[in-house]
Amino acid sequence: MFIVFDIGGTNTRVAGSVDGKTLGEVVIYPTPQDYSDGIQALAETAKRLAANTPITAIAGGVPGPMDLSHTQILKAPNMKDWNNKPLQQDLQQLLNTTVRLENDTAMWALAEAHTGAGKGKNIVVYITVSTGVGGTRIVNGQIDKSAFGFEIGHHTINPSGPICGCGGVGHLEAYIGGNAMEKRYNKKPKDITDEAVWEDATAFLAIGLLNTCVFWSPHIIILGGSMMKSFSMERVLASTKSLNYIVDTLPEIQRSILGESGGLIGALHFLSQTPEQAVKK
Numbered sequence: 001m002f003i004v005f006d007i008g009g010t011n012t013r014v015a016g017s018v019d020g021k022t023l024g025e026v027v028i029y030p031t032p033q034d035y036s037d038g039i040q041a042l043a044e045t046a047k048r049l050a051a052n053t054p055i056t057a058i059a060g061g062v063p064g065p066m067d068l069s070h071t072q073i074l075k076a077p078n079m080k081d082w083n084n085k086p087l088q089q090d091l092q093q094l095l096n097t098t099v100r101l102e103n104d105t106a107m108w109a110l111a112e113a114h115t116g117a118g119k120g121k122n123i124v125v126y127i128t129v130s131t132g133v134g135g136t137r138i139v140n141g142q143i144d145k146s147a148f149g150f151e152i153g154h155h156t157i158n159p160s161g162p163i164c165g166c167g168g169v170g171h172l173e174a175y176i177g178g179n180a181m182e183k184r185y186n187k188k189p190k191d192i193t194d195e196a197v198w199e200d201a202t203a204f205l206a207i208g209l210l211n212t213c214v215f216w217s218p219h220i221i222i223l224g225g226s227m228m229k230s231f232s233m234e235r236v237l238a239s240t241k242s243l244n245y246i247v248d249t250l251p252e253i254q255r256s257i258l259g260e261s262g263g264l265i266g267a268l269h270f271l272s273q274t275p276e277q278a279v280k281k
């Protein structure tokens with residue numbers, strides 16, 4: 001039995017897989033803010049799903065940047081008690097098996113590249129627009145190599161723009177991240193009906209997309225995350241196209257088709273690759 005999980009700022013998802021390819025029942029519960037409660041809940045759920053069969057290996061996605069050896073979360077903005085705790089070591093002790101951790105967006109990107117909208121494409125970029133903004137580049141089915149992970153939500157769009165949740169100025173996330181928009185407009189983004197607000201946000205998303213195209217040169221960009229429900233793809237595409245003066249043909253840009261368990265599907269793909277294969281050398 002394999003166990004995969006996806007720890008989000010709001011909910012945690014856990015599932016078992018007998019063959020390492022298909023997901024069994026997906027258990028969803030609110031992510032405990034307290035770290036000890038969180039790892040206990042995860043371990044108990046994993047044990048229940050395994051139902052007395054041995055657990056071969058576990059992999060899961062975590063929000064926020066990790067340390068270089070991928071053993072702990074360093075800076076999850078919405079789960080402060082989880083930061084700098086020995087997550088991998090604690091889970092391995094509680095469950096007595098190997099646990100591999102990766103950034104949640106990278107897990108999702110793997111799923112997109114193998115079974116989602118990026119299937120068959122060599123260079124796949126997945127961008128999530130949610131409470132924050134993240135993105136990962138997949139090359140030939142593997143997470144692209146990086147020195148400190150990918151943080152495209154924190155590239156500067158406007159040097160005199162608003163302060164970002166990370167403390168920087170005028171970052172993409174400060175314009176289109178859910179938390180940033182809620183602060184700016186004083187209501188949940190899903191309740192914002194003013195078209196002008198979304199036109200404005202679309203213009204900034206388009207800048208982020210064009211920058212991603214010229215920096216990462218992907219064959220396809222796939223957009224996911226709860227905030228994307230509020231954007232018109234037609235407008236996003238037109239706006240991105242209007243900014244392009246350099247690339248002959250922009251890559252395909254489309255919505256994620258994976259549904260809510262993309263992170264778990266990605267974790268299964270991650271487990272099917274050895275640690276050496278999982279990240280491109």
Ligand SMILES: [Zn+2]
Pocket residue numbers: 153154155164165166167168171173174
């Ligand atoms: Zn930032």
